[in-house]
Amino acid sequence: MSATEPAPLTGVSAPCWVHLVTRELAAAQRFYGAVLGWTFRPGAMGEDFLTARSDGVPVAGIGAIASAYHVAVTWMPYFSVQDADVAADRIRERSGTVAVGPLAIGKGRALFAADRDGASFGVWQWTGRAASLAPSGNRSHAWLRLRTRNAFDAAIFYGEVLGWESGESGTCEVAYVKEEVLVRCGGRPLARISSGAVEAAPDPMVRPHWQVQFPVADVAATVREAERHGGTLLELREVPHGSEATLSDPDGGHFTVTDVRSPAGSDDG
Helix, strand or coil, rough: CCCCCCCCCCCCCCEEEEEECCCCHHHHHHHHHHHHEEEECCCCCCCCCCEECCCCEEEEECCCCCCHCCCCCCCCCEEEEHHHHHHHHHHHHHCCEEEEEEEEEEEEEEEEEEECCCEEEEEEEEEEEEHHHCCCCCCCCCCEECCCCCCHHHHHHHHHHHCCCCCCCCCCCEEEECCCCEEEEEEEEEEEEEECCCCCCCCCCCCEEEEEECCCCCHHHHHHHHCCCCCCCCCCCCECEEEEEEEECCCCCCCEEEEECCCCEEECC
């Protein structure tokens, strides 16, 4: 459920949008505006939704719906599909959970779900007039990393639900790189899946989850700004080709900032 309809990415099965489920819209607007330099516009779905913009370009949705839908405060990725009902059936058949939806929202249909290891994600079916056209570009301005129990099992789950490696035109492809799974959509690296998460861990950083990563010019400066506005640094780490920091916003939403250029390291796709 985005503040505006998620903009579709090239082909189906790709990550198409990121969305913050939160409790208080004004507080989230103040925090992310200060930390990431975003500006905001009212969303098409009503007063509880905003569209975040960077340099005038829509980059994320924010909705104050955590309490209304009894869901956790979280950053959630959305994946584009041709039919949300089919995706919901596939999720359930593979021991995943559909928490909300599919619901008709604006020019599409959406659902909240969790994979069989408990990582939350969304599905978006575009039903607007441009549904049959070839959409252009990644409008989310973020990339994703799934930290899960077993990367290969998770790749099979999402592959079967979303049609990765189906051979259909425009679907995403996966590659196995150094015990991780790299997801490429339209030839661009957009997500990684890595093993090692623990399902029952008391620390949410250790449990399976989708990590939404926003590129920034200066990780250290962004961390300082986040802490100055009530955020918390959860983890700072050096990674190949740069660094990244996982932060918690004042309402408990976790996100990551990074100076790495893409999920494929220094390769910008």
